[in-house]
Amino acid sequence: MTSSDRSGAAVADTRLWHPFSDMSAVRRGEFVLTRGEGIWVYDDQGRRYLDGTASLWYANVGHGRKEIAAAVQEQMGKLEAYSAFGDFTTEPAQALAARIAGLAPVADARVFFTTGGGEALDSAAKIARRYWSAKGHPERVHLIGRTGGYHGTNGYGTSIGGIEANRAGFGPLMSQVSSVQWDSLTALEQEILAVGPQKVAAVFAEPVIGAGGVLPPPEGYLEGVQAICEEHGILFVADEVICAFGRLGHWFGSERFGLAPDMITFAKGVTSGYLPLGGVVASGRVAEPFWDEAGNMLRHGATYSAHATCCVAGSANLDLLAQDDVVSRALELESVLLDALKPLAEQSIVHEVRGGVGLLAAVEFTPEALAAGAPGKVFERARERGVIVRALGQGVAVSPPLTIERDEIAFLATAIGEAIEEVGQTSVNAPATKV
Template identity: 45%
Template sequence: MSNTDLHPPTTATAPLVDGPALWPAQAHTPSVLGRQLVIERGEGSYIHTTDGRRLFDGTAGLWHANVGHSHPELAQAAYSQMQRLETYHTFARFTNDQAQALGERLASISPIERSKVILNSGGSDAIDVACKLARRHWQREGRPSKQLILSREFAYHGLHAYGTSIAGLEFNREGYGTESLVPETARVPVHDADALERIIHEIGADTIAAIVTEPVQGTGGVNPPAPGYLDKLQRLARENDILIILDEVITGFGRTGTMFAAERYQVDPDIVTFAKGVTSGYAPLGGILISPRLWEPFYRDSPDTPVFRHGSTYGGHATSAAVALAHLDLLEREQLIPRVRELETVLDQQLSALAERNSAVQDVRVAGLLGGVTLNENLSAERVADEIIELGFISRPLRGNTLQISPPFIISNDELIAFVNAIDEAITTEMTR
């Protein structure tokens, strides 16, 4: 064996590809530098790039631009709030009126009765606090062995320490020196409830604090739950005293045709995480909704009542909260969630027809205004997504050689049909190369 075999060349010997100072997120950097689309403005369902392109935003940014871009009402809400108070923290005796108002509003629409709310800056923050609260609950209950967090194969729960640790996408956990940044985690198969039951038995329910699941997996390939899966997951959790953390960062606030997917799939969670759709991305905001089982012990009027040591500078940010309140008004007034249910029918019909006529389409999946188009392995979803951009539309390659469909709720029927037709054309173009 040569020295070269023992010590293979590293990227340090490869030519350096320099570029802008801003490090691209989730990217093989040399593959995107020089090809980046620089977005300078948006209007409704469209975005504009600095090189003059007008593109239909078929992914609503990263699943969040539900009411479209540059809505003047939401811009005005932020402007008006900043003129009064940009923000003030919510630690101890202090709070601010907008954070309080948003807390009440969220509790009133929560799928959890009598829920309390913790606010923070986004979905990854929400997952961190949800997992911490689950473990804190069992410690307070005097059951210290219940520490492990279960999650599903192909799951994506952000990229903070806990989100990285419970990721069901292996590549998001690799390269940090251990199998999981937080060691007390384990994965279960994506759709197999019998395997879930077996794993709970093997690991031991007395060691498991919670199971985290997206009702519909997003980044994992747009995977709606298999029939009966969430019902059995819920039954197993209750029988084994395991908390249910429902990750609604993508699905919350209407994406599946109900305010929360918990309603659509009849899940009764202990904690719901949310972000993205609470403001349609107009301000960074996320948080969790918490069941009485978890919050009541921290609210008892006693010197022995414990403290949940969690908080962040921008948790309850007044301007973000004001934008969220205006956004929730907009969703209701414009009846955008019922509109999602109408659009689901159109999307389902269009993708079913696409799968029938295009042999390169292996599978299609729809849940509300979430769609996934899985391509045969001889095609690259990444290259097809690039071709879709050339046709004036944005999709995104996901795990499993899948194309993402998650446009704004304001999309017209004709625009949705045109988007699916562009996907069809791009696939056909790529097949002929």
Template identity: 40%
Template sequence: MTQIENVIEELRELDKKHFFHPTSAIQQQQEQGAAFVFTEGKGIHLYDITGKKVIDGMSSLWNVNIGHGREELGKVAMDQMSKLAFSSSFATFSNEPAIRLAAKLAQIAPGNLSATFFTSGGSEANDTAYKLARHYWLLKGQPERKKIISRTKSYHGVSMGATSATGLKAFRDFTTSLAPDFLYVDNRSPESLRSLIEAEGPETIAAFIAEPVQGAGGVHVVPDNYFQEIRQICDDYDILFITDEVITGFGRTGKYFAMEHYGVAPDMMCFAKGVTSGYAQLGGVMVSERIYKDFTTLSRGTLLHGYTYSGHPMACAVALKNLEIIEQEHLIGNAAKRGEELLAGLEEIQKERNIISKVKGLGLMCGIEIAKDRKLNEVFEIPLSPSIVAEAAKRGLICRSVVLDGQDIVVFAPPLTITKEEIINMIQILNESIGVVEAAVSKNLLPNT
């Protein structure tokens, strides 16, 4: 073997032996090793150790909004680490990047969200939102308000509270002893929320949380007026309305934040991912001016919640530069325009391919649902989206399969820097990949397990 082949083999064996992968098929990893060992990223592309070039059609984990290989962020990180790599934000200590970022977020956030509690990522942001909501009602003299309501097909993270709030049953079945007082309602019906509130008693409900567009659950876009009705229901029963913009924030849907599409402002908002485009670990919860005022006037003693890396100077400096790039390069407008082109391209594929039953999306967050009731697909008891994703990867496109809770969906979320030509290339690869799977289905060649 050549030297590079030896290195590749060594890394794959070390990966199998020592790297416990998140959200992965452990048995498959042990049998086949890493599908890709990435070494470089540039724009919308990733390169693996063999030299293979692929389109990152998922922005890795919905988060590399400004694309890969942005040296500006590396320079900002180095400069900040050279001056002040880390300092605590506990006990009223502070640092300039965290202060500047909190002020910037207050400027761009919907409604009157005005204060930010920083975390290291989205799961922590969601757990923080639930704890703050419950603590808020303690301060207000209503300790019985502790139940958190979320939606079916929702995804809010994998820490204990975030897992408990996640509406995808498979994530909850993964563990035992889920956190108590989490409830779920239909993801498209405001009336189901009202009914559950009435059944449980409004005086027991702390908050309702929703993704503006459900991401990991399959890119589900709400019906018209859904969030207007949700906002009214929360107001009617004095329940906090929390939005989870971890995936949808910072331009992903063609607006700075997805709730801007609906003209509705939440009481609290979780964010992460696109705030740094994945170049540093950062998340947070924003609260409205009214709620923050209640916290500051009603609190006594120490707020006993915080993370070591809350307000991390380097991460906050990277976030500030990231937001500057998003604005200067007009990436939010590009996401809106390219998203329309991606959706149109998927609709053209749907006309040609029998196995697609639905195309959906908002901005650069799209998905295709695989038909279950068409004759072509009835032969197979297995979902087809994993085969489509595998064929696309062979041809140089990374996308994602969603097979949870009986769904069969392929989803896409490329970097906001993507061009029209690159959208066309994505569509061509996807169409070819679906064609291969469709042909295999017609010949009964796909495995049944």
């Protein structure tokens, strides 16, 4: 089937089913990107846009980095990939695992590779449960997440996640999981006691909640979570799919808060999205029953785990992050980004502006504006002005590449401000726009 665009040209019905998309609106209205350069991307009409979201929180070193492309091409000419099951491995997988283990704030770290963040979360959840079983405590299976938490869309991640809209409509999810108020240590302690500490396997927390609204932790909160887990012998899992590799100004966001998690999940920034890769950094404590006891196999893993070419992309990306100390740029620019967005809090449809902990921020709208579809409308108006933002449930978020400059942050903020002003003046009472 076909329809017509604004110029009258026929537009074919796409065969691509987009994730997290209203396909009734998208099917004949795709936004086609053709190339990227630095913090900019270009559509099929040649128009340029500031990538205010680093695609999906991941293009940390920016687009079009030839260093990564060259490394990938070279590896593909030697050995594109090979399974890591049993005793098989490749030099790129060994090298990247050793490098990540050396960077992570995890004692005696081991690295289990996946193909993305959702798979990393599910791996960490299964490792946590399997760890306790191997230690003679099969009753310790309960997993605790937080409201607003996003942990991917696989089975365990959907179940642990605290964004209700992502859980609805799928029927029964994983059992023996629960969610507590994202900023309350009291709620966490009470839930652990209600379940029974001897039944809890792990607690999962993003250092800064991302998709749930860009929620920086209250002072001392994450340190308190770790202390509670230590008190009750519970594994603490830091979900750093967004927060690692420079997004919070450190190689891992946990470093910023002095944390030493039992496991860290990672993805996105490990390759800056150039190839799909994720994983779990596990402590020596967690690895011990599998590494030191013969025959105690972890029967879990993906076909493309430790994919050689993806690992090469990761190593080349880490090289770029290390150059000119790109990984710490969030510390330099986080206040610049927040200060540029703060004036937007004066606009009538804005409830709050959040940020200041890493190079990411959000603008939350008032209940009235949300009811009128403000996030989607601001997303559209900003894109018309050459800036891509991310529409979330309560507002819009930005998380630009770490290579962004101060004048480009100013341009980003100006476009968002103009978009919000236009929506506030003309569109809040109109029917919500589908995005």
